[in-house]
Amino acid sequence: MKNLRLKFFPVSKIHLMILVLFAAAFCTGSLLGKTTGQLLPDCGSVSASSGNTSWGLSFQEKGKRPIGNASIEELEKYNAYYAANTEEKIIYLTFDCGYENGNMPKILEALKKHQVSAAFFVVGNFISDHPDLLRKMIQAGHTIGNHTMTHPDMSSISSMQGFQKELQDVEELYQSATGSSMQKYYRPPRGIYSPANLSMAKELGYKTFFWSLAYVDWYQDKQPTKEEAFEKLLGRIHPGAIVLLHSTSSTNADILDELLTQWEAMGYSFGSLQDL
Numbered sequence: 001m002k003n004l005r006l007k008f009f010p011v012s013k014i015h016l017m018i019l020v021l022f023a024a025a026f027c028t029g030s031l032l033g034k035t036t037g038q039l040l041p042d043c044g045s046v047s048a049s050s051g052n053t054s055w056g057l058s059f060q061e062k063g064k065r066p067i068g069n070a071s072i073e074e075l076e077k078y079n080a081y082y083a084a085n086t087e088e089k090i091i092y093l094t095f096d097c098g099y100e101n102g103n104m105p106k107i108l109e110a111l112k113k114h115q116v117s118a119a120f121f122v123v124g125n126f127i128s129d130h131p132d133l134l135r136k137m138i139q140a141g142h143t144i145g146n147h148t149m150t151h152p153d154m155s156s157i158s159s160m161q162g163f164q165k166e167l168q169d170v171e172e173l174y175q176s177a178t179g180s181s182m183q184k185y186y187r188p189p190r191g192i193y194s195p196a197n198l199s200m201a202k203e204l205g206y207k208t209f210f211w212s213l214a215y216v217d218w219y220q221d222k223q224p225t226k227e228e229a230f231e232k233l234l235g236r237i238h239p240g241a242i243v244l245l246h247s248t249s250s251t252n253a254d255i256l257d258e259l260l261t262q263w264e265a266m267g268y269s270f271g272s273l274q275d276l
Contacts, residue, residue, distance in 0.1 A: 052155040055082070055191030055210045065238045066212055075210075078198035081276055083212035084240030089268045091237065092276070094119040094209065095247045096147060096187065097126045101220075103253035104133060108140060110256035116270045117141045119209075120247065121187040124149035124170050131177035138178060143273055145185035145209065146170045155194040163200045185209060185273060209273065211244035213237060218246045226255050234262055242273075 057066040068075075068082045075081060084090065095107070097120050111118055120142055127134055138144060148154065149169040157163045167186065174182040186206040188197065193208075201208050215232040217224060229251050233243070245252045260270075 052192070052194040055188075055193065057212065059236055062235065063238055065240060066236075068210065068212065075198075075208075078195075078208060079202045079206070080198055080208035080210065081242065082210035083238075083242050084271075084276055086240040089239050089266070090271045091263060091268050092119070092240075092242045092271050092273055093245070094121065094145075094187075094211065094242060094273070095245050096120075097122045097247045098147070098151060099123070099126060099248065100130050100133060101248050103250055104137075104247055106253040107247055107256055108137065110253075110260060111142070112140060113257060114260040114264070114270075116260060117143065117272050119143040119145050119185065119273045121145040121147035121185070121209075122170070123147045123151050124173055127170065127173040127177055134174075134177055143183055143185065144174065145187060145273075146182065146206070147187050148189055151189040153190070153192050154188050154197050155192050158196070160200055160203070163197065164204060167201075167204065167206065207273075207276075209242060211242045213241045214244035217249040217252055220248065223249060223251045226251065229255055230259070230262070233259060234266075237263060237266065237268065 053069055056069045059066040065083050070082075072081070072083065072085050084092070093111075093116060095118060097104075120137060122134070122144055134144065146167050147170075148166040150166065152166065154163065154166065157166070171182045174180075184204070184206045186201050186208050187210070188208065191210060193210075198208055213233070213236050215224065215229065217229070237243075
């Protein structure tokens with residue numbers, strides 16, 4: 001077969017094959033890496049049972065919940081969520097915290113002004129480097145979730161022992177810093193997951209949280225403009241949204257007060273992940 005020549009195929013079939021291969025590659029590539037709330041092509045819903053993948057979204061209609069890699073119902077059996085199944089205008093605001101670079105004070109100030117309780121998913125070094133800030137966040141009524149100790153691709157960890165260590169090490173740091181047990185909320189780094197991961201998290205008593213709205217806000221040398229941020233965060237907000245922002249983003253720190261004001265003007269209120 002390796003000597004097969006193109007002359008045996010009619011030109012029309014060649015073109016058709018190229019188009020099919022291009023479409024398949026385009027859809028597959030769109031689901032690789034961390035999905036950031038960008039409009040993705042409608043490649044169909046990918047079941048959580050289909051193997052390792054990165055969390056992805058397809059926005060179909062303005063103001064409506066996007067389609068995720070897995071449905072709300074598919075995720076439920078793992079105690080996992082990406083949005084609330086509701087038509088109520090409620091937002092669950094979450095932040096991923098890999099480290100602190102000076103933006104957290106403005107973020108906390110804006111949240112306090114609007115009386116919003118957010119969830120912060122922290123990596124181990126955030127706790128060890130800033131225990132005082134962590135305690136301040138807790139005292140302000142915010143939820144602290146587990147974003148793993150070292151931010152690895154968790155789907156590459158096949159053993160329960162290795163999976164548990166990434167979460168347990170953060171729990172121990174939290175216990176040492178606060179004197180209390182950590183809420184068992186987990187977000188997979190970069191949104192990379194597998195059914196085995198979700199099952200292990202559930203077995204350890206964790207609830208897993210993905211998101212239904214995010215945008216490219218984590219590149220320090222390429223921060224989005226206010227206009228770019230508002231285009232995504234206002235244009236794609238929807239009832240029951242779990243919103244993911246990064247606390248390292250200077251844009252987020254600068255716009256958060258106005259963003260919360262705008263969402264409130266659109267009729268939205270803010271809930272806590274505990275409500276889910």
